[in-house]
Amino acid sequence: MSTFDLNLIPMFVALHETASVTATAERLHVTQPSISYALGKLREQFDDPLFIRNRNGMQPTRLANSLYASFKEVAQNVDSAIAQARKFDPVSSTRNFRLALSDMGELAFLPRVLRHLNQVAPHIELEVIPLNIELAAQWLNEGHVDAVICSRVLAGAGITHHPVLLQHYVCLLAADHPRVGDSLNMEQFSTEPHVLVNSTSGHNVAEEVLKTLNIKRRVRLRLPHYSVLPNVIPGTQLLTILPSQIATSFCRHPVTGPLKILELPFKVPSFHVNLHWHARSDQSSALKWFCAELMTALENLEA
Numbered sequence: 511m512s513t514f515d516l517n518l519i520p521m522f523v524a525l526h527e528t529a530s531v532t533a534t535a536e537r538l539h540v541t542q543p544s545i546s547y548a549l550g551k552l553r554e555q556f557d558d559p560l561f562i563r564n565r566n567g568m569q570p571t572r573l574a575n576s577l578y579a580s581f582k583e584v585a586q587n588v589d590s591a592i593a594q595a596r597k598f599d600p601v602s603s604t605r606n607f608r609l610a611l612s613d614m615g616e617l618a619f620l621p622r623v624l625r626h627l628n629q630v631a632p633h634i635e636l637e638v639i640p641l642n643i644e645l646a647a648q649w650l651n652e653g654h655v656d657a658v659i660c661s662r663v664l665a666g667a668g669i670t671h672h673p674v675l676l677q678h679y680v681c682l683l684a685a686d687h688p689r690v691g692d693s694l695n696m697e698q699f700s701t702e703p704h705v706l707v708n709s710t711s712g713h714n715v716a717e718e719v720l721k722t723l724n725i726k727r728r729v730r731l732r733l734p735h736y737s738v739l740p741n742v743i744p745g746t747q748l749l750t751i752l753p754s755q756i757a758t759s760f761c762r763h764p765v766t767g768p769l770k771i772l773e774l775p776f777k778v779p780s781f782h783v784n785l786h787w788h789a790r791s792d793q794s795s796a797l798k799w800f801c802a803e804l805m806t807a808l809e810n811l812e813a
Contacts (some may be wrong), residue, residue, distance in 0.1 A: 517548075519584055521538065522577070526575075529566065529570075531546065597795065598794075600803075601632075603633060608655045609657050612641040612712075614737070623804060624636070630803060639655050641710060650786060650788045656801075657804060658787075659674070662712035663782075664784075669788055670786065671786045672784060673782040673784050674782075677781060678778065681750070681771070682739065684747070684768070684770070686768070694749075695775050696775040700727070702749050703728050703747055705749070706727065706732050707733050708732055713752070719777070719778050730748060740766065744765070755811070785801070
């Protein structure tokens with residue numbers, strides 16, 4: 511082990527986190543044969559297969575799992591040392607930053623973020639990672655993403671958050687709905703058909719309130735994303751629940767027909783959309799800059 515190649519550690523960490531040779535190569539900006547060669551050297555060093563291919567991808571062995579935490583810490587310490595030694599220049603930097611967003615976050619925040627970053631750092635690369643609320647805290651802890659924007663406050667040692675927008679839930683429906691006019695009562699809400707978005711973005715507060723009220727919706731359609739709603743709802747009798755900021759945007763920019771927003775006939779708490787990052791970012795001038803610029807880009811958002 512005295513001749514162990516430290517350059518193999520980032521590959522090991524990336525492969526453990528992605529379980530994919532292809533994804534590891536993309537993350538490290540190298541070729542797949544390079545990853546295979548590096549894995550071969552690691553296997554030789556430890557006399558263990560380390561990762562075994564099956565239908566779920568490259569699965570780590572027990573030894574690989576035991577090595578991961580130490581190797582991850584080494585990789586983070588090296589990255590931190592390099593970041594502190596280098597002076598980050600946003601004007602000339604070509605660095606890649608990774609931001610986790612839901613599909614609604616892409617619609618609501620990404621245009622503002624891009625416009626701002628194009629002005630202050632025209633050469634950086636922004637990579638948007640589809641948000642999975644159940645994995646978001648882990649992603650920040652492991653350095654898989656640099657920042658997360660979501661409606662749930664993420665728990666975890668070292669995770670910091672900053673509110674960027676206060677929102678509330680509303681009902682969205684076709685402007686010419688045949689039975690629902692300028693207001694919505696509980697009977698209409700219960701009897702009309704609904705669209706339910708099975709989202710991983712964390713927007714489940716309204717569903718929790720409905721459960722406490724023992725009210726079941728007549729779900730006619732289930733969707734994985736909110737962004738398709740302007741194409742689906744016009745011309746139908748469907749209702750859906752979504753955050754006010756996105757609902758307002760959908761009404762301002764109709765796709766297949768006009769929409770309208772009505773207040774829900776039951777109380778749902780308002781909520782903050784938060785920008786999250788790991789305290790480790792404060793040790794990196796680049797990551798500290800990135801989070802600060804995200805906050806600047808999202809200032810004065812209206813719900």
